[in-house]
Amino acid sequence: MMMRRMGAVFLAGGLTVLAGFSAYAASGTSALPPPDPTAKNLTPYMIQLRAFDACLHTQSQLLKTTREAVHTPCSCYAKGTVTAMTKDEIQAFRDTGYFNDSAREKGLGFIDQCKLKRPI
Incomplete structure (x- = not known):
């Protein structure tokens, strides 16, 4: 007892x-994570590659599948999101290494449009 x-x-x-x-x-x-000094001089294409790689990693885990299986939808997401970003959003990414609130909203829209699973 x-x-x-x-x-x-x-x-x-x-x-x-x-x-x-x-x-x-x-x-x-x-x-928020600390700023990423390696993002300082990234071109929009390089930001797109980072978004694509992060998408492959995250979506393959969320959907419990291979990176190859989410290649096309992640390409859709990365291209769409970075193309839709304004110059200020690109600069905010360069300053911090991650999407600001307005770019994140655009990204969530492309996650839906490209038929991916929202991580949040």
């Missing part, structure tokens, strides 16, 4: 600690 109570106390304590860490992580100011 005493062991059962001790186990419950440790379990409750552990859950409290985990909840505290989760709240701390959610309230942190570093929700």
Whole structure:
């Protein structure tokens, strides 16, 4: 009986600690990854290649298939997204290494249009 109570106390304590860490992580100011210095001089074509590669990796995992199986839809997504980006969105990508909010919205539209699975 005493062991059962001790186990419950440790379990409750552990859950409290985990909840505290989760709240701390959610309230942190570093929700975004640090800027990627290698993106500074990328051309739109090079940004497209990065988007294509990231799509192949992500979609093959999400859909539990091979990269070859998502090659065409990922090409559709990468070309469409980068072509639709404004000069400001391209520059924002160069500054950070990831899509800003408006470019991300365009990307989600192309994920749908190219029949891929949304990662979020």
